[in-house]
Every structure is written in C-alpha cells, then in structure tokens.
Amino acid sequence: EVSGVGRRREMELGLSTTGDKTLDEAVRLWLQYDKNPKTVALVQDLVKEGAVEALKKCFSSRMEFGTAGLRAAMGPGISCMNDLTIIQTTQGFCCYLEESFGNLKERGVVIGYDARAHPVSGGSSKRFASLAAAVFISRGVPVYLFSDITPTPFVPFTVSHLGLCAGIMVTASHNPKQDNGYKVYWENGAQIVSPHDKGISKAIEENLKPWPESWKTEEALKKPLLKDPFQDIHTQYFKAIQKHCHHREINKSSEVKIVHTSVHGVGHTFVQSAFKAFDLHPPYAVEEQKDPDPEFPTVKYPNPEEGEGVLTLSFALAEKEGATVVLANDPDADRLAIAEKQKSGQWRVFSGNELGALLGWWIFRCWKEQNSDAAAVKNLYMLSSTVSSKILRAIALKEGFHFEETLTGFKWMGNRASDLLDQGKTVLFAFEEAIGYMCSPSVLDKDGVSAAAIAGEMISYLATKNTSLSQQLSTIYEEYGYHISKNSYFICHDQEVIRSLFERLRNYTGQKDSYPKECGRFSISAVRDLTTGYDSNQPDNKAILPTSSSSQMITFTFSNGGVATMRTSGTEPKIKYYTELCAAPGNSDVTRLKKELDELVDAIVENFFEPQKNKLLPKPE
Template identity: 75%
Template structure:
C-alpha cells in the first residue's frame, strides 16, 4: 500500500522531500534524498513536527535526535545491511520503512558520503522492477548480504546516453542494461521525439534487435526491443518492430525507406557477450549527433518512472500500431544494393570460392541472400559459427578486427574446401574483415585501411566505367574519418573527385553524406579504419552485408585478370602512392596524467607552443580538435567540429607522415594512429615501413613519455 501523508511527514531528514514520485504499480511514495553530513562533525536529524506544534519545537520529555558522525555505526557492510533490510520490497508499490539515520552513515571515502543516495537508487529500482524476477533477485540478495561494493557498481551512476546511445553490461541496476533502464531510456527518447516531430504519431519509428541474451539477468535484445516498442505504442506512436533478428544496417535503411522519424537498434555489436546496447538513428537515417544526445539524455532524466503497463510487452501484439517490416525490408534492401552490382555475368561464372563467418551473430542468412542477389554462388559458412549464439563459444572476443585469432575456424574450412578468400562479419553484421590466401600459403588479413583502399578504388572505377556524363565527377564525393588512411584523398587528387574527412565515427560520416546528397552530390563511399564501410548510399552507416558482397564481386572480377586482392592493393599504391599505417594505444587509469600529457604538448617550449619536431622528424602542421587550433587554416581555426571534453591532436610531418593522438571515449586509453604517405613512384615499401617505425618510436618517446607518465603499452596489456 502507499504511505499516508502523515507517515511521509514523519520520515527522518534523509528521507524527507516535498516531491512525490509514482513507483511500481502507481502508488505514491516519497523520494528519499541524501543527508548532508559535514566532515566528522555531527548534525541533528530533523523530524517533521507533530500536528499543532510549531516547527523546530522539541516535544516534552523527548530528547532531540542525536546526530551521528560520518563513519560511525560499525563496518559499512553492516551499516548498509541494517539500513537496507527494510528495503526489500514485500509487494510492488510498497515503500520501505525508512532506516534510522545512524544506519545510513558509511565512510566518506566511499562514492557516497552516506548511504542515503545509494538507498535512493536501490529503492527506486526495487519498487519499480520486481516485474523482472531475475534482476530483482540479484539486488535482493545483495541487500541481504549488505554488499556495498557490488551495490555501488549497480547503482553508483546511471549509464550515460551519448551519440552512440547506450552500451553496457546486462544486469541489475541503473548502471546496466535491463528492463527498467530500457523503459526509462525509451520514455525519454519518446518525449524528445514528440517535441521534435509534430507528425510522430503518423510516421512512427523502427526497432530492430540482434541475438544477444543474458541468462542470469533475464535480459535479451529481443526483450528490450519489445519493451521499447511497448513504450512508444502506449503513447500512440506507430512502431515498425522487426519480428526476427536483423543486421544493424537494416534499421537506418528502414528509417529512410519508410520515411520514419527515428530508429532504434538493440545491439552491442562486437562487444563481449555480457554487453548490450541501444543505438539511435535520426530521421535522416544517420546516427544521432549533438545536440540530440544531450536533449535525449535530459528527457530520460525527466521520465524515469515507468508509465502504466510499461512492463507488459504482450500488449503490443494486439495493437494496430504494431507493424512488422521484415518481409518488405528483406526485399527492398537487396533490391537497392543490387544497384552496386556491375559484373553479373562474371559473378555467375566465377570459380572463386569464399568462406563466410558471422561469428555467432546475425549475418549468415543475409550474406547468403546478398550473394544470391549478385548471382554469386553462396559462400561456405563456418558451421560452428553460422547460427546465432549469445555465448560466442568459439571466440574470446566476437570481434573480427582482432584478426587471425577470430578466424581460426574460417582458415580451417577454407583450406578444406579450397576457398581463397574469407569474409567475416561482426555479430551485428555492420562491419567486415577480409583475409586472402597468398601464393606462399600464408593468410593475409587486410587492415581496415587496406580494404578501404581497395573498396574505394573499386567503387570509383565502377562509377567511372558506368558514368555517361564526364562532368559528373565534380559532384562525386568520398569520405573517411580523420584517423583513417588518407588513401582516398590521394585517389581523389589524381582522379578529380572530392574527398572529405570527418571526426571519428560513422555518425559524422553518415550525417555529412546526407548533407551532401541533399545538395545533389553523389557520395560513393565512406570508410573508417575500424573495418567499417559504407558502400551503398541507401544505408548511411557502415554495412557489413553490402561490403561483403561487393568485395566478393571485386575479387571475382580481379580473378578474370589473374589478379588477387593483394596484388591489386599494391597496384593501387603504385598508382596513387603507398600509404603505410600503424596504430596502437597506451593504458592510463589516471585522468590527471592524461590531461597533463596533452597540456604538455600544448605548452611544449613555453606557454601555448606546440612541438616543432619529434626526434629527427620536423613538424609541418598541427590540428588540435580540443582547442580548435589548426595551423593549416588562414585564421588558424579548425574546420572540423571541436570538443573540449575529449583530447585529440594531429601532427603532420615534413616527410609526409601523419600522427593523431586521442583519448578513448569509453576506455582508459590514449590511442595513436600514424601513417606515412609517400608520393607515387616511391615503391620501397620496406624502407617506408622502417621510417614509419622510427617516427612511431619517436612519438612514443618524446610525446607519450610512457616511463615518466607510467603508461601501460598495448603489448603489456594483452
């Protein structure tokens, strides 16, 4: 039952707040707020006055409540146990009896100066989510144990909604992906869309999901997608919910194809098996960028109480607002990517064999259909990895970017069946890794930059061979991220089309591509070094399905010229200049050290001075996207968007080398990306590699200073 107003007024000060919040099945309850201790001093806990007594008066023959110093009351686990015993909710909607103030105190060195804030989060979770018995049981057990450390992990901080949406481990609490946090996120997103689209209830949204699931917490991509759909439908918003697992690219495709307001994909892509995510697309079919992330985040904070019937996802099955786009999109998507098929006769006749792995993800069926759409014989599927499996049992990390370690089974199958090329998608099929057997018998796994060079060359060549308008090239564009190889720039300079670089991530490339397309430009291709490729303008995001089949057609065509992918890559570099790349990172868990490292680079030889050299290598240009400085611009202001919340400096060297140092937004890493761009004709690859190695060594020694800053190298971390 809900508490009466009188009982709410009698709560001790840490639980006294004027606002009411609806919890559970709709019962009103007071929302606890934190106590305000002052160092080691004591502070009396105020109590609400009895009826008819002036505020602050002490009733006759009763002592004023004694304050309790921070840290008193016994070990923190015991204190939390006493304070939380009453917090285990007996029935949904009931608010627990408030613990004594003394029981709320835990040491100040903990994340909370007292347990009131922690109990607030626990209480909200407990009174809102017994609908999921598994997460409910997890928290209930931790409360019974008084497990401060684990409760802090679960409730210490809410997942931050950013331009990439959400990504975290599945489990209990506001720091994890679970039924409650999905409902809260979707409620905020729904309210934000209502503010931005007057026709939201006419156009609707699309929601897709992959095959991830987490047995111990009861979470799964499908469950989360249905809860999200239920949230929108409860507000009268049409939802196009895929009835089965799909590749991530299907969601942005559906947004633009059906002219919807937004899209949601529930996936954690190539993350470890315990993770899941909530990826958001805007009406233009691209991932959201600022300020949408901030607006959605604020709306989530304002809509945390589950709406009526929020938990009952079965309600959507009988709703006229629910639509299944699966059959339509399966048909239209493959029809659209067929526009990138230029050598159908060669595809039909090729003897080239391919192996494909979906790494226990969703890609198998859709790559098979893509090959059929291009009249290619289906690739051999790695049987152990063909079907979706949320445990990813055959790999340590389900990320084909890891290279040969993920491709062991693919190599074995290729050797057995005589296949020369391996195509590997990540679990949500938005990225692609490619390997090719060399004449030596060894397997070469192409880097993201190398495959980007090949696909860029191929897609432009196909466009040029099929374009009837010789002047159309002035409206042709290709894009890549600023930390990716500059090979597309070299091709563009020689061939006459436009090249642009964007900030890291397809959210930037997708939005820029849409802007250019709206201006009547043709964006043929975009890529990032992290094996992401946009080969088809119908999808404004990386797409591992279309990239796989287009790579297969390219390889089939080259085979008719007795060329391998590796040989063609060398031909591209011979014509446009070799681009040798090297990337790595250092681990640093101290934000102050990271800040000081970058501050030192900005004040290298005095205040506001950048390095003029790095070892023997002369610096010819500097771009700092944290401060907005760019030495190459007339006004010395960077053209690309800047952000003071992240560190990113790019150094250009007189020898043609480029090196970017940046912080990771999700991990305690300082990453670097280096490239040596040689002019056409310089074919001494080994000498170029040696020079790049020397540049990287100088970068590490003089700019990173790992010993001084106590940085952990990538090789030491793996």
C-alpha cells in the first residue's frame, strides 16, 4: 500500500515512463520507505532524466548478505550502502539474533565504525552505525555504540570482553573511497560463518519495511539502553595486548627508528597507544596521512597490500628521520604492512607470507622463552589460510606444535581458534597472506594494532643482535626450508567469463572432473576443488575442508613442490592466484628457486588464463 506522500511523489515523477513495471515498483517502494532527502533526490533526478540503466543498476538486485556481511558503493537503491539498506539489514539481523538468543535483551550488541563518508548520498560510517543502534534500541536491546572511530579489532574484542551476543563494524576496510561495508561478529568474537549468513539474509527479506522507530536516531541515542564502551575498551584492549610484550627493557632502550602510516584511516592514535603499552619509542607518524580523511587524497588505492605506491610518503619521512623500518595499517587498522631499508638503499616491502614467517617465528620464540615444560608444545596451535604460505607447517613439523590450515578468510581461522580455545588449547598465531595477523587470542580476527606493537618489539630485539628483518627471514628459511611465493590477480566484471574459465579447468579433456595433468612443462600431482568438493589426494576424492558452490577455488599441487590456487574474491571483481614453491631445509639456491617459480607462474597464466585473457584486466601497476 502506497502512502499519500508516496502517491504524490509518483505523480510528480511520472514513474511509468521507465517502461519497466518491476523497476517502477522498486522505485515506488523506495520513495515510500526512504527518509534521507539526499538519496530521495538522487532517485527522483534519475527518474526525471529517464536514466533507466542507472536506475536498474541501483534497483535490480539487493546487496547479498554473505559471511563477510555487506560491502558495496554508497548511494541510492537496494544495491548500495545507504540509510535505508542499513536499516533493513539491521532489522533482519536483529530479528535473527532474537531467534538465536533468548537473552539478547540482557547481553546486547556492540557497534563500531570507521571514518568513511560520502557527501553525495549523505552516507557515512558514523551515520550508519547510529541507524543500526536505533534499530536495536527500538527492540529493547542494549547497544554499546562507540562514541568515536575505532579500529575494526576493537569490535570483536568488545564482543568477547563483555560477553555480548554480536558485533557490527561499519567499514569497507581498504576498498575505494566510495564503498562502505557492514561486518558482523557472533558471540564467540569471530566473524560469522554459514549458515548464519543465509539466516540473516532471509530475515532481512522478511523485514524490509522500516519499523516506526528505526529512523529516530536522535531519540534512540538519548535512551539508557545506549552505552559508550570507548574508554573502558581502550583501557582493557591495551592491557590485554601487554601480555604479549616480553622484552620491555630492550624496548625502553631501543634506538631503532620506525615510521608509521595509517593511510588516512583510524590507526594513528591506536598504534601510538600500542607502542606506549610496550614501552617502545613512538613511531614517526606520516603527517599527511595520520588523520582520518574519507577522500584518501594522497593514495590511488588506500591498501598497503598494493605495496610501494601507498608507502611513498612513508619512505620520504623515513629518509628524513633516518628510520630503517616502515609500518603501515589499512584504513580500519586490521591489517599491517612492513617495509625495511636495505643496505643498497632500496626499500623492501615484505609480502604477507614473509611477515607471517617472521611473526610466527617471533611469537613461538617468545613462547619458548616463557615455557620450560617441553611437553607443553603439544598443546600449541598455529593457523593459516589455505592460500597462504606453508612456512608455519614447516616450523611446526620441526618444533613439535600443531599447524592447521583453514579456508580463505579470517572468519574460518577465527572460528577454528575459538573451537581450539574451548578445548583448552593455546592458539599462538594465525595469518593470511593478505597482510592479516592474529597475534593474540584476545581478538579472534586480524588485528593490525597489536601486530604493529609486536613487530616493533621484534625489530627492537633483532637490532640488539645487529640483525635486520631481511636477515632474520633468510635465517628462518635456511632453518625450515625456503618458501618462495608469488601472488597476483586479474580483474573481471563478467561472471560468465569467470564461470567458463573455471569450468574449462574442471573439464579439461571434455569429461567431468578431468582436470589438467600438466601445465606447460610442469607435472600436476594433485588437484583440490573446494567449489565442487573434489580432492584427488583423498581416498574417496572428497575434500576435507568445507566447500562452497557460490565461490570458485581450485588448488593444483605440482611434482616440483609448487602449489597454486586460483580463486574468486568475495569482496572485489578479481580472479586471484597464489603460488608457492616449498624447498627442503638446506636447499638455499634462492636464485634457482625464484626462476623455477617465475616459470611456473608464466605457465599457469599461459595455459589456464590465456583462453579468456582478452576479457581480463591485469593487476594495475
């Protein structure tokens, strides 16, 4: 039923001119529900202009709520992040939590947000967080809404620390400036996994009409159900990560100079506080990038994973101050990149896998210093995702602790860590190659703030031995075996092209499950397909890791010790590939190993990607 206001809007707009009844109905409903004057005006203008294609883009399909929550551009319509879609999403999530927890009204939820904003549509992370809070408060649910921007790790920390039912972080992490996101954590402090995503998605569809109180943010934010956890959590978080500080005296006297950039995100004050908690000298902050700025004016992509381009200003400051190491967080401070000045004067940006090796080695070394009981190592676990380096497996085999791999994404590592902790195990460390590190079980997700402080201590300790990060990495590889990796991606917006590329690999000889036996001169010894559940390494050809038909992922193991995984991204229009060559300890001919891996990657691109190459865009330089 369309309200009087909605009818007047229809008459003003002449909606039938789109010539598409379904589209007309979607726009009609939008104008009936939306109370944000900016997004209403944007839709009205599109209708007046007869911009049917633009309207279809906004209204043809609702953002899909997956295990990563939501992530999309800010703007009008059901396919974008805006006031109305935030309200609809939160109403669904609230109903799902009411069904899942009988004590939701006693325990409550936490909501955090970064500094993103979109002037054109009036959307911002803070605004979206306030609307989400209003929805929960309207149902009598206590809400711990941070009064200021926070790093993403603060939300899962708060869920665990206060024993809440769930957490929401409004952020698009390192995505382009026009994007925003809605990330959800369950009561165990880990990101949600299936079937919660499907249950939430269904509940959203059943609660699209805004509840009367959902728009009333000003009233909601004055109610006693609203609490601000900022000061308490700030204190408790730094107290928790201090447990991982093992060399305070070295930290106090260290003369190592470190530069830090938050890339216009939230990380600056929190990393400064983390260094203070470890008694480390404060890192030099990149002035142009230390304060939050949703325009990200000094970088093309606000993603330190992209490497040198994002770190140009950091290198300049390091040269000026005589610093040898650069630390960089992404805008929501859940990731960490590190670069080190080499003797040649060049800067080396470490890959996520290389940092995983360094931090894994360091954290185990610190644990060993604290634990004299040799048998205790049997209770230890380290985790990494299946597309990440297997260096932790090599260290675990030699040192006697347990290593497990999970599916891609910290949601899997966080939930597995939660299970192990419930069993009384110790989870020391988890990482993924996309510069994500979990250095403390206080946060069951990647955390760039604690990782920065722990890296700072490692750097200070190595300096007392006159050792650089690069030298220590070589020492690790010499002891446990070189693990050389090379990762990249192609951009592809056409789902059909992606589907046909992966289907060709599944039916390589024209028959079902006839995967390739070689790739150029390289022989393939095993294939695992986590889209279909096929694994040639298993007696029944069935994969052990969970499978998902909604995403593409195939791993090839080669006879020369190489492993290559091709997969689609869950948040970006990318086909990613990850390759690694694992050598036995003692094989230190790095030049030959790198040449072998380069040739393997060339063969993969030529044989597996070539048929669709003209429809794929290479990774931008």
